[in-house]
Each structure stands twice: as C-alpha cells, then as structure tokens.
Amino acid sequence: MEKGDNRLQEPPFALPFDTIINGKYYIEKVLGFGGFGITYQGYNLDNSEAVAIKEYYPSGMVSRTPGSTAVIVNSKSGQFRKEKEKFLQEARIIYSCKNEHLLQIYSLFEENGTAYYAMELLQGRDLMHYIKENGGRISWFELRPYMLQIMDALNTVHVAGVIHRDISPDNIYICSNGFAKLIDFGAARSLDGNKSMSVILKKGYAPPEQYQSKGKQGAWTDVYALGGTMYRAITGVMPVESIERVRKDTLVPPSAYVQDLPPEVDRAIMKALNINERERFQTMEEFRNVIRASDPGIGRISFGDKLKTMFQGFNKPRTDYGYEANPYAGNVLAQNACLIGRSGLYSFQNFPLDRNICIGRDPKSCNIVYPKGTPGISKIHCQIFFEPRGFSLLLIDCGSTCGTYLNDFKLNPGIPNQLKHGDIIRFGADNVFEVSFLV
Amino acid sequence: MGTIKGSYFTDVGGRSENEDSFLLIHREDRGCCALVADGLGGHGGGAAASAKAKDIIEECFLSEEIKSPEEFNVWFQKANQEVINMQTPDIEMKTTLVVLIIKNKNAMWANIGDSRLYHFRNGELVEQTFDHSVSQMAVLRGEIKQEEIRGHIDRNRLLQAIGRTDTIKLDYSDRVSLDGAEHAFLLCTDGFWEYVTEAEMEKDLRKSDSPNEWLEKMKKRLEKRTRNIDNDNNTAVAIMYK
Numbered sequence: 001m002e003k004g005d006n007r008l009q010e011p012p013f014a015l016p017f018d019t020i021i022n023g024k025y026y027i028e029k030v031l032g033f034g035g036f037g038i039t040y041q042g043y044n045l046d047n048s049e050a051v052a053i054k055e056y057y058p059s060g061m062v063s064r065t066p067g068s069t070a071v072i073v074n075s076k077s078g079q080f081r082k083e084k085e086k087f088l089q090e091a092r093i094i095y096s097c098k099n100e101h102l103l104q105i106y107s108l109f110e111e112n113g114t115a116y117y118a119m120e121l122l123q124g125r126d127l128m129h130y131i132k133e134n135g136g137r138i139s140w141f142e143l144r145p146y147m148l149q150i151m152d153a154l155n156t157v158h159v160a161g162v163i164h165r166d167i168s169p170d171n172i173y174i175c176s177n178g179f180a181k182l183i184d185f186g187a188a189r190s191l192d193g194n195k196s197m198s199v200i201l202k203k204g205y206a207p208p209e210q211y212q213s214k215g216k217q218g219a220w221t222d223v224y225a226l227g228g229t230m231y232r233a234i235t236g237v238m239p240v241e242s243i244e245r246v247r248k249d250t251l252v253p254p255s256a257y258v259q260d261l262p263p264e265v266d267r268a269i270m271k272a273l274n275i276n277e278r279e280r281f282q283t284m285e286e287f288r289n290v291i292r293a294s295d296p297g298i299g300r301i302s303f304g305d306k307l308k309t310m311f312q313g314f315n316k317p318r319t320d321y322g323y324e325a326n327p328y329a330g331n332v333l334a335q336n337a338c339l340i341g342r343s344g345l346y347s348f349q350n351f352p353l354d355r356n357i358c359i360g361r362d363p364k365s366c367n368i369v370y371p372k373g374t375p376g377i378s379k380i381h382c383q384i385f386f387e388p389r390g391f392s393l394l395l396i397d398c399g400s401t402c403g404t405y406l407n408d409f410k411l412n413p414g415i416p417n418q419l420k421h422g423d424i425i426r427f428g429a430d431n432v433f434e435v436s437f438l439v
Numbered sequence: 440m441g442t443i444k445g446s447y448f449t450d451v452g453g454r455s456e457n458e459d460s461f462l463l464i465h466r467e468d469r470g471c472c473a474l475v476a477d478g479l480g481g482h483g484g485g486a487a488a489s490a491k492a493k494d495i496i497e498e499c500f501l502s503e504e505i506k507s508p509e510e511f512n513v514w515f516q517k518a519n520q521e522v523i524n525m526q527t528p529d530i531e532m533k534t535t536l537v538v539l540i541i542k543n544k545n546a547m548w549a550n551i552g553d554s555r556l557y558h559f560r561n562g563e564l565v566e567q568t569f570d571h572s573v574s575q576m577a578v579l580r581g582e583i584k585q586e587e588i589r590g591h592i593d594r595n596r597l598l599q600a601i602g603r604t605d606t607i608k609l610d611y612s613d614r615v616s617l618d619g620a621e622h623a624f625l626l627c628t629d630g631f632w633e634y635v636t637e638a639e640m641e642k643d644l645r646k647s648d649s650p651n652e653w654l655e656k657m658k659k660r661l662e663k664r665t666r667n668i669d670n671d672n673n674t675a676v677a678i679m680y681k
Contacts, residue, residue: 208580211573213593243598244608246579247569276580 012066014038015055015112019069020045022109025053025118035059037087041121044106048372050379051106052122056087056115071113084115091117093160101153103173103183122183123176123380123399125414127169127233133414137236140261141297146172146180147230151288153182154226158219158284165217167225168205169232176380176398177365204228204238208246208275220277223287227272227280234258245275262295337393337437339384342424344431345370351433353393357384359427360398376402376428382411384419393419393435402428441617443471443541446650447676448658452630453669458485459628460493460534461674464500470542472500473676477554477628479600480532488532491525492518492601496538504542508611511538511549515601515609522602533602536609537568537626541680544618549611552600555632558615559623562645564637569610570629571599589633622680623653630671634661650677 007016009030019027026043040053073080095105108117171184207224209215228239235257255266268290274280281287337353360366362379370377378400394416397404404411405426421437451457458478465471476492478485495518535552553570573593577583635657647653654677
C-alpha cells in the first residue's frame, strides 16, 4: 500500500488506504459500494484476522473529501440520523441473531460521523457468480440445500423483526466450505418520494408492495424475492418484473423451463411469487417446510454436485499436515500417491495423499499451512482430494486471489482438475509441488 | 374527411419555471400531431428534456410516416436516446411523453409516464391512457379506485419515463377509426388532470363548440382550485374532430 498522496481509493470518496477505525480495524481496500454503503476489506490489528467492514454511506445524502475520513451530511441531517440509526439497529439484530448461515457481525460502532460494522470476510462467491460459472443456471437439487440454509437464516431474522428487503442471487454467498450465507441487509430502503423513482429495487425480485411508499412489507416480501431468486437460479431466466405482472401476469412456471423439478417445488415457487401478498406463504417457515418436505434428489445429483457436497463442512482442526482418520483406507491409488515439495516453504517434504489436503494460510481449515503474510497465498487457497469413486485425484482452486497453477496453466476457481503422475502445482511466489503416484 | 380543430395552453403554475412542453401541428400531407411532455430534473434539466423530446417527435412526424401504433416505439426510442445523451453527472433529465396522430380519419397514440390522453366520442369519455406510476399499479391491485389517484401519495412515483433507462416500455393504442362520430382528444400533464375530473371534462366538452372554449372552461376550474397553492406546471392540448 502506498502512503501519502496515493492513499486514495477507488472510489475517491471511500476511506483512504491505511485508515484505522475503531482503534483496531485497518482498512486495506474497497470490496464494493452501492447506494447505501461501502464495504471494505480490512484487518483486525488485535488478532490479525481479516475482516470486512460495512460503512453507512447513503450516496444521496452524504459526501466526503477525498483523502479524509469525516463524512459530510449534505441535506436533512435529521433524516440521515434516522436512517443511520436504522442501519445500526438492523446490524444489532443480526449481531444478536447468530445463525451460521447469517453473515457474522463482530462489532458495531460510530465514527467519522457515520456508522460501521465489522463482519466476517467471506471466501467463495455469490450465488449470481456461482450460477454463471455453471453456464447460467443450476439444477434444483443442487440449489435446494443452499435454499434451506438461507431460509433458516431468514426465519431467524424475521422472528427478530427484521426484513431483508433485498434478497437476490447477489446477496446470497456460497462460501468455499459449501455453506450458503445471507449478506447485505438493509440495502433496499425508500427515501422520500419525489417525482423520480428514488427507491433502488432489484427488478424481478421486488414484489409490488416494495414500490409503494405505504406498501405493507413483511416476511412475505422476502418470500417473494427468494422465490424470484430460485426461479432465476434454476431456469436461467429473470422473473417478469412484478409491476408488469400487476397489469398482465405473463410469468410462466419454472417447470416450463426445466425438467426434473418436483411439482410441489414448482407450485411453491409460484406461490412465493404471487403478486398478491396475501396469497403467498406468509412466513419463511411455511415456505421452508414445503421445501424441506420435498424430494432431496439423492442419486440425482450430478458428479459436479457431489464434489460440492464434499466441500461442505470441510473445517478440520489444525495440526501441521496432521494425521487424521484415514478416509481413503483401502484406496489403492491413495495408498501410493503423495505430494512432493519441490520449492518454497515445504521443499523436500513429502505429503502422503491418503487424506483430503487443504492448502492455505488459515490454520483452522488447512492441513498444509502457510504463515500469515506469505505472499500470493490465500486463507483457503486450494484443495486436493480423490473423486468420490476413488479413481482420480483432483485439484481445485478455492477462489484464491493470486491463483493456482497446474503445469503453468492458471486454474479456474471451483473447477476440479484431474492430477496425474508428474504434474506440477504452483502458487504464491515460489511454492511448487510435484504429484507422484508410486506404482 | 373530417375537420380537425385544435387549441392549447400551458401555464407555469406556482413554480419558478415551466418544464412542460407541447406540440400541435397540422400538415395537409401528414395529418395532425399533438404532444405534451412533462419534464423532471432540477437545474433546468426537466425543461431541456421535455423540449428535446418534443423536438425529436416533431422531426420524426415531419420526416417519416408511421403506419401502425407499434411504430411509435421507434420515435419514442429516438427521443429516449437523445435525452439520455443529454444527461450529465449532476443533472438528471427525464420527461413524460404523450403523442397523438390523426390522419385519414384514423387516430393512434402512445404514452409513457403520467401525462394523459383522454378520448371522447360524441361527448362521452371512452378511454384514457394508463399512468406509469405506482398509484396506477395500486388501482390495478384493487387497493384504491382510479379517481383516488389524484392526491395519492405515490402519484409522483413514475415507473416509466423518457431518459431513465436504455430500454423503455410505452403504451400505445389501437388504430381507432374516427368515421361516423364526433371525437375529442385531450392531452394533458398531471398538473392539469390533477385539478379537473373526468366528469367535468365531459360536462365542459358538451357545452363547448370549439377546443378553445373547452379548454377555457376547464382552465377556470383549475384556476379556482389552485388559487392559493403552489401548483405544478400545467399544460393541455385539445382537439376536436367533426
């Protein structure tokens, strides 16, 4: 990071590089920004953990001199104070909800004239990118477990009195460990109506009542948006915008686009997407119960899906490439395979491939661990494991920042690649491993 | 071939500038074109947007002929692109737009936004355009009645306008035959229809022999109702076909 004049970020009104807030969070870079806030990647100086920090920054109401930290309220400071308090209040509720499928919030505080909360930094990608990586849509059976997790999280916050209001594939995160998490609360807020539409809504996911200033929003509003998300994920098609449907409802059921969708799920999605809020599931729990009771599709998930299932819950306690119960006992190929360190920290070391390998900087999840500060290596960088039937060894990049290279070819994140004897795996500045099948 | 008579007025109301625009022209070979546009956006942006839309439609009317109502899409899209091109980071410019064409005993029209066109046959209101507003949607959802749009809280929340997005969705009419009856058309911005009810429009129409007379009667009602308030710009174009 450069200091001095080059502390400006992109966008320039964001907190400059190197800013420290709340006495312990070090701002590294901007991850994203929207109409209501800026999200930064940062670092907790107390425990050296990476964090994400959300800053309340409603672009219509405030500004900031580039290079400085104080937020300047442009107009109606009373309104700003009110909205800022709502931002904090929702964060407080999420903070107290503590659901493993809800983004974890570490702390909330006020500084620089606005409000912040520090939260876990996620590894993985949002559902929109996940769908795109899969060619624009995914099978219902692959989506189902993620939806159940998100419904669980939503139910928790609804019970606590908060409505998300901005559910879409962008706000559902699929983590590297296979967990789905709900992110980005409170983004959809209506400012005072004037002639132009100042409500920022996601067309296709927003039900009619969100367009109205006195619309009755409730759990049913999130039900609609989640139904729309499911629709988009499994069909690849955006649902018709709700206000269009009020005039003429041309939405076709998802079963028109995909085969293999259980009829009760087809009906449930259409019920969730009813433009009349009284006709939808009134609570997320009702919706969830129908989905939970539906066919989970065992045996119908494709090979790709099985791999992803393997990722779920991959969180092994740390011991330097320690020995755990051998999941590959009896696997002949596994008995003879190993990873040989050719350069870098683990030069000349031999790692038997008779267990799942996870490489990275996070001691909680990885068994080949690199120290903090090792350049070019992510917290969870890549994984090596046997394909379920045990016949081939696979390498997968876990969305690392600097990439994983197989025989000098940069891997696409999330896509498994078969390893053969003699393959060279490279990542970071100088870390090289060779795959060996001693037959 | 019936005779067409037209009249118009525009008033700034209680505002500091008039951001409405209108058009009323008649050419032997092309027929008659009427338009109103209500501009939005501060710092003169609204006036510029509605004027630009009017200019584009006028250009289109004088240079090409459209055979069917769907072709209004081409004109409106042209106007939309021009207004979008005019945007600056500080000034948002948008406008509503209603356009009517009468040629060879046929009428067709298109609209986007909450400026309206009313069509009367033999003194009776037979149709009016849909507003592209949240209030209109509330009517469709059965929450309020059509008449209750006047003064409704979401009346100003537009769902469609010229200059907002690259793709626009406009409404257009069928091709309506004017043969065999007397027809009247009223194009107006919301600053006008806010203060004159449909029943009053009909009443005044029946008592008027000319578009000018009709407008004068309706204007009186509006003025009475807005005497002590800072009302919006209001504009109306009236056409009679006999």
